[in-house]
Amino acid sequence: MTTMTMVKALNSALDNAMERDDSIILMGEDVGVDGGVFRVTDGLLAKYGKERVLDTPLAELGIVGFGIGMSMAGLKAIPEIQFQDFIYTAMDQIINQMAKLRYRTNGDYTLPMVLRTPYAGGVHGGPYHSQAGEAYFAHTQGLTVVTPSNPYDAKGLLLSSIELNDPVIFLEPKRLYYATKGDVPDDYYTVDLRKANILKEGDDLTIITYGPTVPLVMDTVNKNNVNADVIDLRTINPFDVDAILNSVKKTSRAVIVTESPRLFGVSAEISATIAERAIDYLAAPILRVSSLDIPVPFALEDYYVPNEQKIMKAINKVLQYR
Amino acid sequence: MTTMTMVKALNSALDNAMERDDSIILMGEDVGVDGGVFRVTDGLLAKYGKERVLDTPLAELGIVGFGIGMSMAGLKAIPEIQFQDFIYTAMDQIINQMAKLRYRTNGDYTLPMVLRTPYAGGVHGGPYHSQAGEAYFAHTQGLTVVTPSNPYDAKGLLLSSIELNDPVIFLEPKRLYYATKGDVPDDYYTVDLRKANILKEGDDLTIITYGPTVPLVMDTVNKNNVNADVIDLRTINPFDVDAILNSVKKTSRAVIVTESPRLFGVSAEISATIAERAIDYLAAPILRVSSLDIPVPFALEDYYVPNEQKIMKAINKVLQYR
Amino acid sequence: MEVEIMIEEADISNEKVLEAYRNLVMERMLDKKMLNASRQGFLPFYIPLMGHEAIHIGIGLALRNIDYFYPYYRDFGALVQLGIPMDMIMSQVFSNASDNELGRDMPDHVSFKKYNIGAVITPVAGHLMSAAGIAYAKKYRKSDGAVLTTFGDGATSTPDFHVAMNFAGVYDLPMVFLCENNGFAISVPTYPNEEGQSDAYEETRGPIYKKAEAYGFEGIRIDGTSFLEVYKQTRKALENASNGPVLIEAMTYRMGPHSTADDPNKYRKDEVPEGSDKDPLIVNQKILKDMGILTEKKIQDINNEIDDLTSKLVDKYEKAPKPDKKTILDNLYETDPWYITEERGDIE
Amino acid sequence: MEVEIMIEEADISNEKVLEAYRNLVMERMLDKKMLNASRQGFLPFYIPLMGHEAIHIGIGLALRNIDYFYPYYRDFGALVQLGIPMDMIMSQVFSNASDNELGRDMPDHVSFKKYNIGAVITPVAGHLMSAAGIAYAKKYRKSDGAVLTTFGDGATSTPDFHVAMNFAGVYDLPMVFLCENNGFAISVPTYPNEEGQSDAYEETRGPIYKKAEAYGFEGIRIDGTSFLEVYKQTRKALENASNGPVLIEAMTYRMGPHSTADDPNKYRKDEVPEGSDKDPLIVNQKILKDMGILTEKKIQDINNEIDDLTSKLVDKYEKAPKPDKKTILDNLYETDPWYITEERGDIE
Ligand SMILES: Cc1ncc(C[n+]2csc(CCOP(=O)(O)OP(=O)(O)O)c2C)c(N)n1
């Protein structure tokens, strides 16, 4: 057990996995000699060599496609996209090849691979280093979309993702990379991909969140003594529907907090699922707290993202609703 | 006024617009000499010449990007993507340049352009000629996402889209291209992009749908004597929130029908909006009818899409709910 | 990639050449009959092959059992020549219950992993980076052989072509890129028209084979109407691929429509009519006659035999049962998520 | 494109050359001071320029008032040389309230439509097809001049590079592609390392300037450390662009980190230290001395003058007010949709 940042926890996961399994190959821009722009792959080139840690040309389409081919051929690729904002030239590879390969061949080919990428805000990177595009992946049938909220989960979820025999989009909330440290086992362990984490129990309402906004929600709830169930989804698709419904049936009130813009985002699906399956239990509207429905503005990012005030406004509205 | 198919109505819209405005340029694969694989651009090369109707190399990224540049320079580009399924190599251009240009430059550049593409099923085209990916565009801040459901709207909405000083994703339900004919004025006219179309009024429930599933919903409702408000959204983003809320407040029950898969799709946003703003009026769960949450299977497409039976099941469940 | 191997070494004896010719005739005849099946509604969609037969047969001859083949949608004959069981090929084309893909993908979009054959994908060039990744796996595992991947002339305009060629160069991948240049991407000509001949712009100004230089490796242009030429050059490229990639531009003409949804009269005059000098069937008959392998009589005998065989084949697969609708939700993930389990309940 | 024109014809008199040299010094000094501002927290992010100055000044000299310029993020000095008001440039870099973009985009991501300058975009090469479209508009409208677009060496690996080069060839666009080859894309070298020197793979095997041949037009390699050379070659290319596109590979070295988030010591040794023979500042001082335009004394005078000027400039913009948060929801669409109107209520 060591106290470490999320970056170190992810690095440790990759190291543990690569040590066990020589079919694992990393690839991406600056992941090798440089050790990754956020240092997640630091030291791995030195340890595993340039056959297993590949600096690539500047082409996200190539990074993802190279990984797909390797995984088709029995290796296990872990490509990195330097910022999620740059993933879109690879979108055809992700939606049309990666996500559909198992289904369209009826399992003739399977595709165990983990596409890692730092995502969402927190580094004041403007419209192209801050995007929270999880909804694009969540709506793509065949992908598993995971996002950790703390160092322990980061390592355990990454190792579970590597074990999965299906493609994973692993979204790393870059605002949490160095934000806090946590106790993380040095050895190999996994965290169940299909189970949400109930971070706190309470009777008055249910707050559903994941990834980058989890610490914000916990701080807000603790500081304001909110008596809430707080659910960290961990996996966005397939999400843990039982954890959500059980809690909402208990509390009758729900608020969903995400960093991505609201419209047509992941929080809409959570809300719709509740509205479909637990309407009789509801005593208040289902509210969503999110970023504004605009691109991420460079200078005004702080006014763009959800904050304590906005979350408390929604909580109070839901709690006071009669 | 002429009775025509949706294809002809779209062709007529392009013809009317190009006649008026020599800044309009069409481009895409096989849109010129061939007249488009669905014949939407038939005859336009002969009439307007190869400077205004451009056959392009096989690169969706190029087709969209070329259009963006032209529209930045004061022209009005109307690129065509041959099938929506192939749009993803252009996703970076769409999400990062097209959608954000006005916002990130604070209006220094504006981008009047209409990206047309045949979408959704109906031609038995399998996983790559049938996708209904409207959710990807709806979640992209800065885009206007339009989809017509009949020949009259097709022409009027396309002309409104061409008039707009912002980028439009114009999704043409290919299953409706030749399905029915309708009366369409030969002259120029527009249909309001931000107003939903109330196709039918009724007191028992509200059915919200758009584009490819509109005729199916109308047939189902008529055949089964369902006493429903039927709302055709026409524009998915920004959708007409008042039309939805006014109706649901009247009927207390809502079913949303889309051809795209359900999870994290457009219907989730409609449901969430209702759950957020009209919960007190609801007498039943908000249900969604959609395609299955899988890629489109070639041989079994008929079992994949929504049908009368699935829609009636949801309607009956909502109506009988106590 | 430890999978069962069926691809045989090509022993280019006269018998082998004659067998290859028979396969070429088979492709031609099957093509017509499948086109016909499509007109009659047995096949909702079909991709014609006429003009490509010599490339296909040549590829089939060239591939060794150590190689991997990632085809595109217009490579039917290569599969036949490789010796993939006809039952697998035909079941796929007719989307039957016995299709190993269960009718999930379009006709000609095969996936034969156990024969080291990739999963054909519709988006043009969408497989090229997958092929590169497979080539990297070969290199990493130090296994023998190379990867051959095919694509059309239109594919060279795509993002994927550029990126895959560049990766192949940078990582020195054991890989052969084979472009089946049939002169058109649907209606768009590969190269500039003669002045005034058409109002279509073209795919590109640079000759395709020369594009390899941009990535630091060699490109060659070959005659794609002679299967022996295709065999020879492709085999050589595969054998040398351990020294790095090669691009081959095989020249031919698409003699039919692009697909059953296409009408070429809208945009071109047919420059290579069936039975003309440039028709690969005629070209190869002439070559084999000159070699003394084929006679007029033999041509007739083969025609009669294959006509019968292919009629029976198409007849059989036209009528075979389709996949059960209950299978529709299988194999999205290894383990069904809750919503797939729920949706199974909706498939009655 | 009827917009106000500021870009002046370059009259390459000695005065003009000296003014260009002053701008080069200004770029060098501003660069240091802005880097410093970034260390002190006044600039959250900054893209260093050292090594690129001669390319920038040369470009600024070459562009005519009939041309359009679509730059990338590392072209600060070109804007200065073009005569864009310093207030506009500096307000953008410091994301101030007077920035015409209202601080929406990152430093160096300018958008100056009225000066015929494109909106710089972060995704590498994401602007190349826009530049092609703008070139098409010029051609369609039969307006004079050409489009110049710049990008790094890493950009040549992208999908966008290939597609834009191909479109430029096919439509014979009046367009100059200028690659500022500084040897690195962050940590990845452009061309193969000498054996064993580094464990990094490279961007490409083919020399960049030769890639133009794949698209049917000409590519040239030039010395990017002499602004007169860059001026001459770029001007010539712009003048000839009505005959079709050109690719220019301008060779230099990135003397600083990639950005303020980067530490080059992690992956390379500095091969061109400041003040060394290959430093563009030194290179151009030497050239101008040889031409009799510059003396040691003059160099010192200019240094002193510009040092003062740039200090005041940075000081001023460091302290200028930031955009009002109330502006945050402006200009997503021409007409606010209901949800934007609603969200305005949340910005108190
Ligand atoms: C990315 C993409 N865009 C468009 C299409 C539609 N389409 C299918 S085949 C084709 C032309 C391909 O031409 P070529 O590569 O020359 O191959 P050929 O069909 O001539 O063998 C087009 C445009 C597609 N399948 N994928």
Ligand SMILES: Cc1ncc(C[n+]2csc(CCOP(=O)(O)OP(=O)(O)O)c2C)c(N)n1
């Ligand atoms: C599509 C994309 N991928 C990754 C990045 C992150 N990134 C920013 S600059 C850069 C390197 C660019 O190198 P080059 O094109 O040589 O330009 P230079 O910065 O050296 O001037 C990278 C990888 C990006 N901005 N866009």
Ligand SMILES: [Mg+2]
């Ligand atoms: Mg072709």
Ligand SMILES: [Mg+2]
């Ligand atoms: Mg560089």
